[in-house]
Amino acid sequence: MAGKDPEREWEHLRPDALLAIRGLADSLEAGDLPAQELLDLYVYSKRVVAEVMGARFDMEFPGMSPEFHRLREELSEAMVSRYGDSVPAAYLAVPYGSKVHEKLFHILLQRFNTEVPAELLRVPTRDSVHTERRVRELRELGLDIDTKKLSGIDTYKLCSLSLDFSVIPKIIFNTARDKKHPLMPRVKLEEILQSG
Known part of the structure; x- marks a missing residue:
C-alpha cells in the first residue's frame, strides 16, 4: 500500500x-x-x-526510524573498514533496508527489551506470512533480537542496540552469492573472509 x-x-x-x-x-x-x-x-x-x-x-509511524538508519550506517562503516581494501565494493552493501524492515524495527524499538507477539509485528505488514522472515533478516544484520514462545505465542524482543559485527563475513558472502560471485572467485572471497 x-x-x-x-x-x-x-x-x-x-x-x-x-x-x-x-x-x-x-x-x-x-x-x-x-x-x-x-x-x-x-x-x-x-x-x-x-x-x-x-x-x-x-x-x-513517523515515516522513518533514525535509529534504524544509524545502525545500518554503523554496520556499513564497519564492513568498509574491515574489508574495503580487499573485497569489491558491491559486496559491502548492507541488505534488508526495506520499509517493512524499518517498520518492524520501529515496533521492536518502541517496546525495547520487552517481548512483542509475532501477531503485533504482522500489523504493519498487513498480516504478511513473511513477517517473521523479515525479523530474522534483522537478526542477520547483527541485531540482538531474542525469540521465544510464551504461553504458546511466538515473541520477539530487541535486547540491545549494539550490533554483533561477527555477522559481517556472512553478510558479505551472502551478497556475493546472491550476485553469483561475478566480481571475485568464491574461493578467493572465502579466503579473505576467513582470515579477516
Whole structure:
C-alpha cells in the first residue's frame, strides 16, 4: 500500500472492516452457515481487518526510524573498514533496508527489551506470512533480537542496540552469492573472509 495516504485509507477501509467483523460475529452466533461459507467469511474478514489495522499503524509511524538508519550506517562503516581494501565494493552493501524492515524495527524499538507477539509485528505488514522472515533478516544484520514462545505465542524482543559485527563475513558472502560471485572467485572471497 505504498504511496497511499494512511488516514484516507483508514477512513475508507473502516466501514468494510466493521461490516466484515459484524458479519462474522453474526454468523458465528447463528451457527447455521456451512463450514466453507464460514471459512470464506473468516478469511475475508481477516484480510480486511489486516488492511485497516495496517493503515492505522501507518498513521502513527513517523515515516522513518533514525535509529534504524544509524545502525545500518554503523554496520556499513564497519564492513568498509574491515574489508574495503580487499573485497569489491558491491559486496559491502548492507541488505534488508526495506520499509517493512524499518517498520518492524520501529515496533521492536518502541517496546525495547520487552517481548512483542509475532501477531503485533504482522500489523504493519498487513498480516504478511513473511513477517517473521523479515525479523530474522534483522537478526542477520547483527541485531540482538531474542525469540521465544510464551504461553504458546511466538515473541520477539530487541535486547540491545549494539550490533554483533561477527555477522559481517556472512553478510558479505551472502551478497556475493546472491550476485553469483561475478566480481571475485568464491574461493578467493572465502579466503579473505576467513582470515579477516
